Amino acid sequence: MKYGYFDDAAKEYVITRADTPLPWINYLGSDGFFSLISNTCGGYSFYKDAKLRRITRFRYNNVPHDDGGRCFYICDGDTVWSPAFLPAKTALDAYRCRHGLGYSVFEGAKNGVSAALTVTVPMHTDMEVQKLVLKNESGETKALTVYGVTEWCLWNAVDDSTNFQRNWNIGEVEIEGGTVYHKTEYRERRNHYAFYSVNAPVDGFDTDRDTFLGRFRGWSEPQAVELRTSFGSVAAGWAPIAALRLNVTLAAGESRTLLFRLGYVENPPEKKFAALNVINKEKAHAMLAAFETEAQFDAALAELRSYWETLLSRFTVQSSEEKLDRMVNIWNQYQCMVTFNMSRSASYYESGTGRGMGFRDSCQDLLGFVHLIPERARERIIDIASIQFADGSTYHQYQPLTKRGNADVGSGFNDDPLWLVACTCAYIRETGDFSILDEPTPFNNETGTEVPLLEHLRRSVSYTVTHRGPHGLPLIGRADWNDCLNLNCFSLTPGESFQTCSNFESGKAESVFIAGMFVKYGKEYAALCDRIGLHTEADEVRASVGEIERAVLIHGWDGEWFRRAYDAFERPIGSRKNAEGQIYIEPQGFCVMAGIGGADYGRRALASTEKLLGNEFGIEVLHPCYTEYHDYLGEISSYPPGYKENGSVFCHNNPWITLAYCTVKDGNGAFDLYTRNAPAYIEDKSEIHRTEPYCYSQTIAGRDAKTYGEAKNAWLTGTAAWSFVAVSQGILGVRPDYDGLIVDPCLPDSMDGCRLSRLFRGTRYDITVRRGANKGLVVDGKAVSGNCIPLTSSPSCLVELTI
Numbered sequence: 001m002k003y004g005y006f007d008d009a010a011k012e013y014v015i016t017r018a019d020t021p022l023p024w025i026n027y028l029g030s031d032g033f034f035s036l037i038s039n040t041c042g043g044y045s046f047y048k049d050a051k052l053r054r055i056t057r058f059r060y061n062n063v064p065h066d067d068g069g070r071c072f073y074i075c076d077g078d079t080v081w082s083p084a085f086l087p088a089k090t091a092l093d094a095y096r097c098r099h100g101l102g103y104s105v106f107e108g109a110k111n112g113v114s115a116a117l118t119v120t121v122p123m124h125t126d127m128e129v130q131k132l133v134l135k136n137e138s139g140e141t142k143a144l145t146v147y148g149v150t151e152w153c154l155w156n157a158v159d160d161s162t163n164f165q166r167n168w169n170i171g172e173v174e175i176e177g178g179t180v181y182h183k184t185e186y187r188e189r190r191n192h193y194a195f196y197s198v199n200a201p202v203d204g205f206d207t208d209r210d211t212f213l214g215r216f217r218g219w220s221e222p223q224a225v226e227l228r229t230s231f232g233s234v235a236a237g238w239a240p241i242a243a244l245r246l247n248v249t250l251a252a253g254e255s256r257t258l259l260f261r262l263g264y265v266e267n268p269p270e271k272k273f274a275a276l277n278v279i280n281k282e283k284a285h286a287m288l289a290a291f292e293t294e295a296q297f298d299a300a301l302a303e304l305r306s307y308w309e310t311l312l313s314r315f316t317v318q319s320s321e322e323k324l325d326r327m328v329n330i331w332n333q334y335q336c337m338v339t340f341n342m343s344r345s346a347s348y349y350e351s352g353t354g355r356g357m358g359f360r361d362s363c364q365d366l367l368g369f370v371h372l373i374p375e376r377a378r379e380r381i382i383d384i385a386s387i388q389f390a391d392g393s394t395y396h397q398y399q400p401l402t403k404r405g406n407a408d409v410g411s412g413f414n415d416d417p418l419w420l421v422a423c424t425c426a427y428i429r430e431t432g433d434f435s436i437l438d439e440p441t442p443f444n445n446e447t448g449t450e451v452p453l454l455e456h457l458r459r460s461v462s463y464t465v466t467h468r469g470p471h472g473l474p475l476i477g478r479a480d481w482n483d484c485l486n487l488n489c490f491s492l493t494p495g496e497s498f499q500t501c502s503n504f505e506s507g508k509a510e511s512v513f514i515a516g517m518f519v520k521y522g523k524e525y526a527a528l529c530d531r532i533g534l535h536t537e538a539d540e541v542r543a544s545v546g547e548i549e550r551a552v553l554i555h556g557w558d559g560e561w562f563r564r565a566y567d568a569f570e571r572p573i574g575s576r577k578n579a580e581g582q583i584y585i586e587p588q589g590f591c592v593m594a595g596i597g598g599a600d601y602g603r604r605a606l607a608s609t610e611k612l613l614g615n616e617f618g619i620e621v622l623h624p625c626y627t628e629y630h631d632y633l634g635e636i637s638s639y640p641p642g643y644k645e646n647g648s649v650f651c652h653n654n655p656w657i658t659l660a661y662c663t664v665k666d667g668n669g670a671f672d673l674y675t676r677n678a679p680a681y682i683e684d685k686s687e688i689h690r691t692e693p694y695c696y697s698q699t700i701a702g703r704d705a706k707t708y709g710e711a712k713n714a715w716l717t718g719t720a721a722w723s724f725v726a727v728s729q730g731i732l733g734v735r736p737d738y739d740g741l742i743v744d745p746c747l748p749d750s751m752d753g754c755r756l757s758r759l760f761r762g763t764r765y766d767i768t769v770r771r772g773a774n775k776g777l778v779v780d781g782k783a784v785s786g787n788c789i790p791l792t793s794s795p796s797c798l799v800e801l802t803i
């Protein structure tokens with residue numbers, strides 16, 4: 001069942017009913033000011049850091065879910081309604097939510113009045129602007145009372161929901177015409193404030209939440225709204241809000257546009273005040289002046305649309321598969337940009353108060369956006385590498401505001417260093433910018449420790465080589481990519497975090513997955529060394545790759561698939577010898593991509609993967625699921641069977657299998673798996689899948705789960721980047737390389753070809769792929785041997801590939 005449809009021409013997903021199985025959200029903003037917005041107008045805003053600079057309040061785990069957020073009330077006679085259904089909950093005569101790229105539109109109608117609310121964060125401004133167009137289509141005059149309301153967060157989202165003995169005393173606002181300024185803590189050390197304003201004279205306001213709502217009432221039925229009035233309350237402590245009221249009379253056929261603006265301002269310490277305890281509003285005034293008129297708003301929206309058009313035109317496909325095209329051309333790339341902006345911080349599952357930027361997560365995300373924003377990717381790589389330690393190990397996370405390693409979580413995730421090699425090589429192949437390797441980059445952010453980035457890569461590689469266990473395989477440390485396979489933790493304390501509990505370093509537990517990674521990225525590092533003339537180093541690294549590859553063949557192959565690991569007692573995990581968890585997905589993906597055991601092992605591993613782990617929605621993490629908790633396995637066995645790492649389809653690693661299929665040239669296998677969880681392909685199962693049909697989720701409950709097929713943790717997942725890599729570089733086969741663009745599609749039999757357009761190092765390559773007898777590559781009319789289009793200085797290049 002569907003709850004809407006894709007409008008590909010507008011690059012929008014159009015939701016046609018408010019009661020989606022879960023809030024279906026969108027992201028606004030691209031630099032400092034960000035907002036999350038659901039299909040009923042819920043969500044919140046923050047500036048740069050969702051924990052430390054939360055602007056509006058949101059209650060995770062609220063009942064009802066997704067209440068609050070942007071509250072608009074339209075009072076018409078006895079009826080009170082909201083354009084996006086919530087918070088008033090009055091049944092609408094018409095409802096539509098159109099989530100577009102960086103904006104959302106809500107179209108509601110009731111009793112002959114229509115309301116079109118467009119919400120966006122214009123580029124280059126720290127402000128969310130909400131354009132509300134009211135139209136009277138009833139044929140008679142309407143006297144409406146309109147409210148726009150927002151609830152302030154007291155900045156630090158954790159304190160805001162914990163430290164009430166202080167919180168209820170500090171709230172402060174200023175009111176100036178139609179603008180409410182939120183200035184809690186500005187009198188002391190903060191130099192930022194927020195404001196909510198409307199571009200028309202207001203007929204009343206409230207700034208104290210409890211006065212506005214009244215006792216025993218929630219957002220669906222504020223007392224002020226019920227009485228069609230405002231109390232003029234001025235917040236002193238408690239919960240400050242901004243509730244603006246306007247009386248709007250519309251003659252038959254008349255319409256009226258209002259612009260509500262939610263902004264964030266920082267002032268330098270010496271310019272904080274205009275008078276004693278009166279905030280300096282100069283910047284706010286300028287920001288408001290920039291969005292006083294509908295024309296200004298429309299121009300900003302047009303600029304945003306054209307930004308996205310240009311960005312997404314860097315890679316496009318036209319094929320017989322409409323759903324493939326919409327994933328590749330629009331939604332998958334959009335989600336990659338969201339993961340660039342948010343990492344794993346703020347979604348409806350990630351509270352914005354927990355993890356900062358993950359080392360491995362950020363490196364992998366980069367694989368999905370490096371072609372879109374290469375300059376920012378460069379900066380990101382240096383930020384990431386700067387939290388590495390001198391021995392090649394690294395902090396697992398860092399905070400986006402401080403860019404410092406997060407000591408609470410610490411280090412010891414032994415896959416982390418190799419992801420730095422993966423993303424740096426990807427960056428150089430995309431841009432040709434070898435100079436990044438010379439960039440002075442510190443260890444643990446300590447001034448004076450800077451070495452060229454290349455040295456960081458070298459230490460990443462050597463960390464794996466020098467940390468091996470009894471079978472010659474890499475030691476797993478606290479965990480590898482699978483955060484929940486904790487072979488050295490042995491935690492028996494209730495509630496203890498598996499990520500941070502004291503680690504019993506056995507010196508024995510080994511990871512076949514890291515071995516696969518090392519073979520793949522070790523080879524890439526060796527190729528890079530060759531490319532920059534370090535041939536001896538390249539040979540040494542290849543020798544280590546050979547050793548680890550042999551260790552996998554001897555100790556990591558279980559007969560029909562790759563084993564997962566060895567535990568602290570040197571027992572195999574992911575083997576027929578185990579009662580549960582006999583096979584895991586990760587090593588099948590990485591060892592096959594790395595070419596270990598060649599196509600023969602590859603095909604056998606993939607056949608076992610499909611047979612034992614395959615379901616309708618993709619490939620499960622492991623099989624059979626663990627039915628009991630085992631301290632020697634850790635968190636993975638803490639989940640009920642079929643959930644999360646214990647046997648769900650963890651969408652992040654499914655593309656590894658898609659790429660593994662491409663490695664053994666099985667286009668049908670690759671495409672079949674791709675379509676099983678690509679959101680557009682399962683849109684009509686939305687009542688089962690439940691999360692948004694236009695973005696990937698992290699996990700889909702597996703066959704053993706009580707809710708098989710139900711997805712969770714939408715948006716902020718490495719699935720976005722890896723799915724884009726799998727489809728663009730694997731199935732469609734367009735791969736940047738140091739000296740050219742490789743075109744090597746691995747299409748299913750059902751596709752006869754496709755047209756691709758790729759901007760690469762300043763040249764637009766228009767590529768036609770078709771099937772035919774005269775196989776080969778023709779570049780600008782000339783036959784080229786092999787599958788690599790050589791670099792050219794010309795701005796465009798026509799390519800024909802017959803497969």
Ligand code: BGC
Pocket residue numbers: 344358360361480481482483484645
């Ligand atoms: C984490 C990843 C991890 C994955 C599998 C995600 O929640 O962000 O770093 O690789 O889970 O455990």
